[in-house]
Amino acid sequence: MSAPPSIDWFPLWLSLRVAALATLFVLTLGTSVAYLLSHKNFRGKEALDSLITLPLILPPTVLGYYLLVLLGRSFGLGHLYQAIFGQPLLFTWQAAVVAAFLHSAPIYIKGARIVFESVDYRYEWVASSLGASAGRTFFRVTLPLAWRGLSSLASLCFARSMGDFGVTLMVAGNIPGRTQTLSVAIFDAVESGNGQTARMLVVVTSVTALLLLWVAARVSRQPARASHSASLKE
Amino acid sequence: MNGPVKIDARLRKRLAAAGDTAAFELNIHLKSDAAVTVLWGASVAGKTLALNCLSGFAKPDEGRILVNDELFFDAATAVNLRPRARRCGYLFPDHALFPHMTVRENLQFAASAARHSSRLNKHRRMTELLEAFELSDLAACKPAQLCAGEKQRAALARMLVGDPRLLLLDEPTRGLDARLRQAFYAVLRTTRERSPAPIVLVTHDLEECMQLGDFVCLMESGHFVQSGPREQVFAWPANADVARTLGIYNLLPATVAALDPSRDTCLLDVAGSGVQGRYLKGRLIGDQGYLCIRQTEARLMPNLGRRALNQIVLRVQAVTPSAQGVRVLLEHGAAAVVSEAQYELLRGENTLTLEVPPPAVYFIAK
Numbered sequence: 146m147s148a149p150p151s152i153d154w155f156p157l158w159l160s161l162r163v164a165a166l167a168t169l170f171v172l173t174l175g176t177s178v179a180y181l182l183s184h185k186n187f188r189g190k191e192a193l194d195s196l197i198t199l200p201l202i203l204p205p206t207v208l209g210y211y212l213l214v215l216l217g218r219s220f221g222l223g224h225l226y227q228a229i230f231g232q233p234l235l236f237t238w239q240a241a242v243v244a245a246f247l248h249s250a251p252i253y254i255k256g257a258r259i260v261f262e263s264v265d266y267r268y269e270w271v272a273s274s275l276g277a278s279a280g281r282t283f284f285r286v287t288l289p290l291a292w293r294g295l296s297s298l299a300s301l302c303f304a305r306s307m308g309d310f311g312v313t314l315m316v317a318g319n320i321p322g323r324t325q326t327l328s329v330a331i332f333d334a335v336e337s338g339n340g341q342t343a344r345m346l347v348v349v350t351s352v353t354a355l356l357l358l359w360v361a362a363r364v365s366r367q368p369a370r371a372s373h374s375a376s377l378k379e
Numbered sequence: 380m381n382g383p384v385k386i387d388a389r390l391r392k393r394l395a396a397a398g399d400t401a402a403f404e405l406n407i408h409l410k411s412d413a414a415v416t417v418l419w420g421a422s423v424a425g426k427t428l429a430l431n432c433l434s435g436f437a438k439p440d441e442g443r444i445l446v447n448d449e450l451f452f453d454a455a456t457a458v459n460l461r462p463r464a465r466r467c468g469y470l471f472p473d474h475a476l477f478p479h480m481t482v483r484e485n486l487q488f489a490a491s492a493a494r495h496s497s498r499l500n501k502h503r504r505m506t507e508l509l510e511a512f513e514l515s516d517l518a519a520c521k522p523a524q525l526c527a528g529e530k531q532r533a534a535l536a537r538m539l540v541g542d543p544r545l546l547l548l549d550e551p552t553r554g555l556d557a558r559l560r561q562a563f564y565a566v567l568r569t570t571r572e573r574s575p576a577p578i579v580l581v582t583h584d585l586e587e588c589m590q591l592g593d594f595v596c597l598m599e600s601g602h603f604v605q606s607g608p609r610e611q612v613f614a615w616p617a618n619a620d621v622a623r624t625l626g627i628y629n630l631l632p633a634t635v636a637a638l639d640p641s642r643d644t645c646l647l648d649v650a651g652s653g654v655q656g657r658y659l660k661g662r663l664i665g666d667q668g669y670l671c672i673r674q675t676e677a678r679l680m681p682n683l684g685r686r687a688l689n690q691i692v693l694r695v696q697a698v699t700p701s702a703q704g705v706r707v708l709l710e711h712g713a714a715a716v717v718s719e720a721q722y723e724l725l726r727g728e729n730t731l732t733l734e735v736p737p738p739a740v741y742f743i744a745k
């Protein structure tokens with residue numbers, strides 16, 4: 146038996162960074178979109194909902210292809226990005242963030258819409274009849290009441306972002322030390338017959354994921370218990 | 380109307396049929412100068428929809444809402460104040476206290492949302508209300524730790540923090556037991572002392588309507604069947620249907636037999652007996668209709684076989700126990716409630732006499 150190879154921790158850090166950033170974007174953008182879908186009526190609302198669900202159904206390769214075209218230098222979005230940041234987006238770790246975002250946002254938005262819809266409208270009515278502005282009502286009433294649902298969705302979102310493979314590979318590529326995330330690194334190790342590294346990385350991924358999910362479950366479990374015992378007392 | 384009109388709301392709203400609900404139209408004109416206006420009706424009468432229109436959560440198709448001469452809504456000139464600009468205190472049946480805040484935080488939320496007074500004033504108002512509604516000791520509790528009565532007091536206090544312009548109470552005693560109901564009536568008095576805002580209260584409870592309402596609107600499938608000061612509505616139901624819906628009257632088929640304007644009397648023929656009452660303006664001899672009399676105002680006596688004025692002999696159809704004693708059902712759908720002791724005197728009789736005092740005689744034309 147050869148000595149265990151020293152592990153390259155880069156893919157883990159990159160994966161965590163990508164997932165954290167993607168989750169952050171999903172939380173801000175996704176929460177607003179979900180709130181809009183649950184509280185406002187506008188033309189094309191269900192069409193927008195379908196469009197948001199689309200990435201869930203499309204194969205990663207199709208999604209990746211769209212992104213390659215959309216974020217490429219010849220197209221508006223990629224051009225805009227380069228104009229602002231001075232570098233192309235494709236095949237950088239930032240592209241992996243976009244991939245992870247697309248991978249996890251649909252689930253978050255779908256779930257958050259239901260979470261927002263299940264917040265009793267009367268709390269929001271009371272808030273506005275008391276004179277609270279829409280923003281105040283959202284941040285002080287709707288969001289705290291939806292928090293438990295949203296936080297568990299966020300952890301799901303983080304987990305999905307960590308696990309993205311197909312789209313990431315297509316738009317960020319497999320550049321060790323630059324764009325190689327955990328899942329891509331494992332694929333790379335297996336491809337090149339590097340069983341030892343693959344096994345290490347698989348264990349690292351599993352342990353990290355388990356740890357994160359456990360933390361998330363702990364965070365969102367506490368209020369559930371409290372409200373349960375309160376409803377028993379009633 | 381005596382005082383200035385406090386609420387003048389003409390509302391018309393059509394709801395299209397959707398899923399398992401049929402189409403519905405609300406069409407009312409609420410005009411009241413009273414401190415407490417009660418909307419009374421069954422559960423599909425459109426009472427809550429009316430409240431939602433007043434508070435701004437539903438938009439009427441047509442109409443105009445004026446509260447103390449302030450325009451909330453006018454379809455003609457496209458005025459539609461947002462709920463937060465209308466500042467209506469809205470009490471829901473389940474109180475809707477924010478579950479993630481303590482009682483004090485609930486009040487604080489209301490205080491900081493109200494922008495029109497100074498911070499010190501708000502604080503003083505909050506403390507004052509916590510005390511007035513006996514919540515000082517519960518201020519640190521979450522709503523889940525409170526009982527129904529406490530929740531209600533907290534919701535009322537929260538409603539009053541921002542000096543609302545109109546108070547809307549939707550079935551405030553739903554699900555409360557008799558003791559808590561009485562407690563609520565007392566709390567409502569506190570509410571009235573603390574806020575000059577007119578109150579619109581929705582209920583299907585007749586007792587509550589009587590105890591609290593100054594001005595009463597009887598609603599049925601989206602419109603008022605009768606509205607007016609409470610005494611008037613209950614003394615003189617507009618027609619036989621209203622009287623039947625209220626369910627506290629005996630309606631006996633009657634014919635006008637004689638009219639004497641000089642002595643201010645009339646004579647009705649009710650089931651073969653003569654009933655004398657006050658002169659009926661605008662009626663003719665031979666007019667058909669009903670003698671309408673409150674069940675509690677008619678006295679039930681044994682049938683002595685004599686024919687006397689204002690004593691109607693009726694056959695007994697059924698006897699059932701009731702919360703107040705014994706309920707005796709007579710022919711023509713008449714009923715009377717007597718105490719158990721009184722019933723002992725009447726037991727076994729096939730016919731009984733219903734005595735109607737002349738001032739209580741009220742004739743409803745068919």
